Amino acid sequence: MNNIKYFLDQVSAIFDAEQFDAEPHELYAPIDYTLRLGGKRIRPTMLLAANALFGGDERQVRDAALGIETFHNFTLLHDDLMDRSPLRRGQPTVYTKWDENTAVLSGDTMFALAWRFFLRQPSPRLQEILQCFNETAIEVCEGQQKDMNFERLGLANVSIDDYLDMIRQKTAVLLAGALKIGALYANAPASETERLYTFGIHLGLAFQMQDDLLDGYGDTAVFGKKTGQDIRDNKISFLPLTALKKATEEHKKELLALFASKDNMDEEEKVHRVLALYETLNLKNTIEKSIADEFETARKKLDEIHADEASKTPLRELMETLNGRKM
């Protein structure tokens, strides 16, 4: 039986075999750069594993694997432009390495390239597959808008439910969509594609909540990001929202004041004070409990899927790896 390493290697091979540069070079060089930066490529890996779960033909989903990852990278490219993020995967983002217009147009072209990949492969369920992909794409855009809205609204005006709805759209639906698309190519029945989709949603929520946790408590050397960057950026995440819920009125006031501060406070002092407040609230344990619950819900959904147990192994491995967050 295959393991998750097998599918990760397949995805690498698929990307290595593909040509992304073309003319005009000014348009395609940033696309080639972005798609060659690598990253974990979890989404196409999940798509392949979901296809195998229902006995699909791997050759049939190579293009969908390219398509889903190209789309994901398009969203990162435009998000980095909108968020003015200078680095991605430790390398300069497209808008800093080239310029803003290049980021806009190369991103647009990547979205169209994602479609080109999807449209290369015929399938009796093509319309359904493409609708799943496109509705996912729309939700990702909506999620990004909600995330940008939060910044304007401020911490006091965002609820945990608002936040979960946002990360569901911005992060979870694309994992869920990748799984469903893989299963659709294998002609899985609707009951199973829906279970797989729900599994992907919970996995995605857990994944994002963990990402939020790592910002406050991650090992910089392992995680590759500076601890507390969300705090420096006044970024609304699962951490301050959960802290607000647990806090006394006094602590609540303090946290809101800290998250409303701009340039009037030393950054490291601010990170220190927020983390101290989290410590007082025993926040790490609470968040870890929420993440564990979310992973457990995902695990149960995977159990419910009617498929060969051995075929579930790669997705189980992926889930446990994400849980331990070694990838």
Added chain:
Amino acid sequence: MNNIKYFLDQVSAIFDAEQFDAEPHELYAPIDYTLRLGGKRIRPTMLLAANALFGGDERQVRDAALGIETFHNFTLLHDDLMDRSPLRRGQPTVYTKWDENTAVLSGDTMFALAWRFFLRQPSPRLQEILQCFNETAIEVCEGQQKDMNFERLGLANVSIDDYLDMIRQKTAVLLAGALKIGALYANAPASETERLYTFGIHLGLAFQMQDDLLDGYGDTAVFGKKTGQDIRDNKISFLPLTALKKATEEHKKELLALFASKDNMDEEEKVHRVLALYETLNLKNTIEKSIADEFETARKKLDEIHADEASKTPLRELMETLNGRKM
């Protein structure tokens, strides 16, 4: 028999019946604003007329009409951002009315909405239709990149062939693609969809060349743009490129110097000197001859199409209207 007015009215009715605003409002309000600004909506009108030309069912192409126009407006939205154009159809562009991030994300979402429209309608030739749409989209992006490259290259380093290749991709393929898609829904044979596509390419080239001409010689009151704006912007178009080809070495030098000037010359003085040079070269006549030739080529292609003569009337009317440029 229907005339072009009928199809223009149909397109208006299709847009009036559609709901574009949704949640989150911050994302969809600019989309609704853009799609309600109207404009000529030539592309969906051509799509409907092409479908009728081969006896298609009009109800089958309503969504494609929405899709092609939504895509076109997405490209305008992002082009206006990249070109920093403050006005479109006499109204503030999205990036000025809202902001740059809104323009990026609402544009991305419009591209996905275009796909949603296309994917709503089943067709036995869906894969072919969507491939035609998507390859067109990729060419439009490539054309926009080439246009941006020209600015960097400068007038002396762009040939007329480069320019025609650029406007073919940036403008003509979308008219051609709209026609072909309309015909594909009517299940027209490949020979005819290709003839129609070629008709659209020549029509598009003529249309853009005329747009270039109107910048230098248009009646501001009719055309709605200030005469000579391309000259003020040092914008490379069919006019200076044709002028260069006709010019003596001395005139060539003068024109290149004028198009290389930045803020060191009074704008109106510059427009005046360029137009005087065009006059010396008898440029207007030369350009009008080129445009007439291009319309004639288009006309011949339309003649060659095997379809009911009466059904060609709307497309002929559209062509002659564009030729007279009353729309």
